[in-house]
Amino acid sequence: MLISHATVGRLEIYGIADARPAPVDPTRSYPEVPRENWAPHRRWLTDEGQFQPDLGCFVVRSPDGVVLIDAGIGPGPVPYLGDARGTLRDSIGELGLAFDDVTAVIFTHLHFDHVGWASIPDAKGVMRPSFPRARYFVGATEWMFWDRGPTNVMAHHVDAFARIVRPVEEAGLLTVVPDGTSPVEGFVYRCLPGNTPGHQGVLATSGGHRCLFCADICHCPVQVEEPSWSHRSDADPATGKATRQSVFAEFADTGTLLAFGHFPRSADLGHVTRDGAGWAWRPLGTGN
Numbered sequence: 289m290l291i292s293h294a295t296v297g298r299l300e301i302y303g304i305a306d307a308r309p310a311p312v313d314p315t316r317s318y319p320e321v322p323r324e325n326w327a328p329h330r331r332w333l334t335d336e337g338q339f340q341p342d343l344g345c346f347v348v349r350s351p352d353g354v355v356l357i358d359a360g361i362g363p364g365p366v367p368y369l370g371d372a373r374g375t376l377r378d379s380i381g382e383l384g385l386a387f388d389d390v391t392a393v394i395f396t397h398l399h400f401d402h403v404g405w406a407s408i409p410d411a412k413g414v415m416r417p418s419f420p421r422a423r424y425f426v427g428a429t430e431w432m433f434w435d436r437g438p439t440n441v442m443a444h445h446v447d448a449f450a451r452i453v454r455p456v457e458e459a460g461l462l463t464v465v466p467d468g469t470s471p472v473e474g475f476v477y478r479c480l481p482g483n484t485p486g487h488q489g490v491l492a493t494s495g496g497h498r499c500l501f502c503a504d505i506c507h508c509p510v511q512v513e514e515p516s517w518s519h520r521s522d523a524d525p526a527t528g529k530a531t532r533q534s535v536f537a538e539f540a541d542t543g544t545l546l547a548f549g550h551f552p553r554s555a556d557l558g559h560v561t562r563d564g565a566g567w568a569w570r571p572l573g574t575g576n
């Protein structure tokens with residue numbers, strides 16, 4: 289399954305796995321967590337005990353348009369992922385949509401696996417925005433971090449920014465908005481730092497119902513139960529931990545839907561509930 293679905297007010301939310309890379313040992317993605325500490329959390333690993341995150345994004349259909357929250361890994365091949373190719377275009381087609389229907393692209397942050405489809409090569413190989421009728425949005429802190437040419441960042445992120453994001457800016461389709469503000473009516477950025485300095489979630493509201501797109505504050509549902517566990521991509525692990533705890537404390541048992549692009553499609557949409565002194569992840573449709 290590459291597409292999940294939920295309805296929030298008048299919003300139709302689709303979680304799309306642009307790619308699903310080969311499973312890896314969880315200690316590779318969570319190097320500070322010993323293998324044995326995963327034992328109580330095996331349900332979040334494959335049958336073979338491996339970690340296999342989706343590389344996902346979200347399509348939100350509303351009466352006002354089609355909003356894409358993050359843009360996957362792109363058409364590829366992506367050398368960093370063993371020449372993986374994203375399937376977002378096909379998945380959007382399955383929803384009866386085309387790239388031309390997208391009216392807004394909201395970036396949570398600018399890691400390579402969130403910007404991949406932002407631009408694609410034309411017939412002459414020149415990179416052009418993939419969603420020509422959309423406005424693209426990014427928060428100010430995140431934009432400034434990448435725009436100035438960051439150091440201590442893995443090369444594939446820097447390359448993706450230059451090759452894929454910069455053409456959107458040069459085409460005049462990118463709007464940099466202040467952190468925590470609303471890029472599109474009904475959608476408000478929420479500062480959730482840690483994974484990158486300007487990392488933000490997006491809180492969507494419709495008819496009194498809410499969905500928080502949490503982006504990369506977690507890469508696996510285990511981090512709801514173990515919020516002190518940090519994925520190796522976190523730029524500032526201590527801040528990431530504090531962000532997770534504040535999000536779970538605020539949204540647990542509130543009925544707000546939470547959406548995570550790196551969770552498997554079977555569990556990418558759900559609710560956080562209080563569980564003893566901590567929290568639990570309750571995916572939609574599992575009867576939990």
Ligand SMILES: [Zn+2]
Pocket residue numbers: 399401402504550
């Ligand atoms: Zn990511």
